[in-house]
Amino acid sequence: MRNKILFFILLTFCLGLSAQHRMANTAVTEQTGKKVSKLLKTNHRMLNPISPPGVYIADPEARQMPDGRVYVYGSRDEPTNVWCSHTYDVLSTSDLINWDVEQFSFATKGIGKQVDYTDQLLYAPDCIYHNGKYYLYYCLTNEKEDEGVAVSSSPYGPFKEGKAIAGIHGIDPSVFIDDDGQAYLFWGQANAKGAKLSKDMLSIEGEVHEKLLTYQEHAFNEGSSVRKRNGIYYYVYAGHQRHGESNCATLNYATATSPLGPYTYRGVIIDNWGSDRNLVNNHGSIAEIDGQWYIFYHRPTHASSSMRKVCMEPIVFNPDGTINEVEMTTxxxxxxxxxLLRMDAARACLLSGHTTVVVRRPAHSNPVEYLSAIRNGDCAYWKYFDFTGMEVNSFICKTWGKNAAGTIEIRLDKPDGELIGTCELQPMNGDVAYSVHRTKVKPVTGVHALVLVFKNNDPSMTGQDFMNLEWFMFENHDR
Structure with a gap:
């Protein structure tokens, strides 16, 4: 009876969260009257990715604005076969837990269109506050890769009257204002460029400085992002040195004592290799939020180089100003x-094999992301769980749609790590929407990565997708 009561409480809690989430998706902001989506306190934790299910924002530039909220500006991915879209959305939060999405803050086409000279796709943006206004710098996908600027009185936008910036051609603008009030713009691919901005923030002044970073010397590919800390200028960018020239999966950084260099290569802050089987790039920024610094980056989904999700990790500066490399985590x-709290499978921070994250969009409820295209021998990692004092003794998971017979090995820390349980999967046909599976597990204590290893017992399914995983959790029924 106690077990049934506990299960009912958990079910009621989950349904309550679902209802709250549906209500949040129809909330309206007082400032703009626009609909926003809100990610509630999933598992009561700050979890990656930070963007809600079904929302795909990449190339994150994060800043804490004068109102104390954190705003993340980035590209908006829509289809799986192309990067970016005609629209920017803005993520924001006051507590790093609840994230709002302000839609159509700026666009070159359709709702929110504020550019009268083009309808090109929008690549990565940046935004900064200056003298009561918010300046959004954007770049286009035309042959010249023109850049422009639009202005708003609100960090959410709408950003209005987008105008091209003469003399600026190249992707991924980064805007920076130094302590003396002088503003700078940085941009480029393979060759990082920089210049001073005019006092009105709408044009460049003086010469364009070439080769602040180069492909050869700094492994610079793209994704400029400049910040300053303790008199040191940090140039964060996407680098290609680890995984071949076609994959700029690392966020590197270089430092200087002047905003226009010279910059010295220092190392890697984070590497998103392994987050999806078709990964191509990374792009992000560092930001100080209430005294703590973080790295913001993205991870792809849908076995695509696009459909990317924003994530963040805390970072640590050494006394000499260097930054320790951090790993991707859940x-x-x-x-x-x-x-003991439900974990969405799509929050896996590493995937091995054919598995990828996809989304389904039910007609009358919120989008649901889950692990799909799972094949025999694939692995997924979630970092990290604290089992101390939890006395877990069982594991429960939900598979969705058709699946073949197989097992899920529940392991600690690595694919051949300690086996604490094995969940048996019975074959389900396509007429069954979902199935919930439960198995006993051995006692666990301490902090561990969780690794699920998927095994297919049907020889006829070799080399084929055999299951989808939506969520899992541990239980302690006999506690």
Whole structure:
């Protein structure tokens, strides 16, 4: 009876969250009257990705604005076969837990269109506050890769009257204002360029400085982002040195004592290799939020180089100003995760094999992301869970749609790590919407990565997708 009561409480809690989430998706902001989507306190933790299910924002530039909220500006991915779209959305939060999405803050086509000279796709943006206004710098996908600027009185936008910036051609603008009030713009691919901005922030002044970073010397590919800390200028960018010239999966950084260089290569802050089988790039920024610094980056989904999700991790500066490399995690900036709370499978921070994250969009409820295209021998990682004092003794998971017979090996830390349980999967036909599976697990204590290893027992399914995983959790029924 106690077990049934506990299960009912958990079910009621989950349904309550679902209802709250549906209500949040129809909320309206007082400032703009626009609809926003809100990611509620999923598992009561700060988890990666930070963008809600079904929302795909990449190339994140994060800043804490004068109102104290954190705003993340980035490209908006829509289809799986092309990068970006005609629209920018803005992520924002006051607590790093609840994230709002302000849609159509700026566009070159359709709703929110504020550019009268083009309808090209929008690549990565940046935004900064200056003298009561917010300046959004954008770049286009035309042959010249023109850049422009639009202005708003609100960090959410709408950003209006987008105008081209003469003399600026190249992707991924980064805007920076130094302590003396002088503003700078940085941009480029393979060759990082920089210039001073005019006092009105709408044009460049003086010469364009070439080769601040280069492909050869700094492994610079793209994704300029400049910040300053303790008198040191940090140039964060996407680098190609680890995984071949066609994959700029690392976020590197270089430092200087002047905003226009010379810059010295320092190392890697984060590497998103392994987050999806068709990964091509990374792009992000560092930001100080209430005294703590973080790295913002993206991970792809849908076995595509696009459909990317924003993530964040805390970073640490050494006394000499260098930054320790950090790993991708599920826990993000919130600390180890409570294993007794439901974990969305799509929050896996590493995937091995054919598995990828996809989304389904039910007609009358919120989008649901899950692990799909799972094949025999694939692995998925979630970092990290704190099992201390939890006395877990069972594991429960939900598979969705058709699946073949197989098993899920529940392991600690690595694919051949300690096996704490094996979940048996019975074959399900396509007429069954979902199935919930439960198995006993051995006692666990301490902080561990969780690795699920998927095994297919049907020889006829070799080399084929055999299951989808929506969520899982641990239980302690006999506690």
């Amino acid at each position: 826990q993000g900036c919130g600390g180890p995760i409570n294993p």
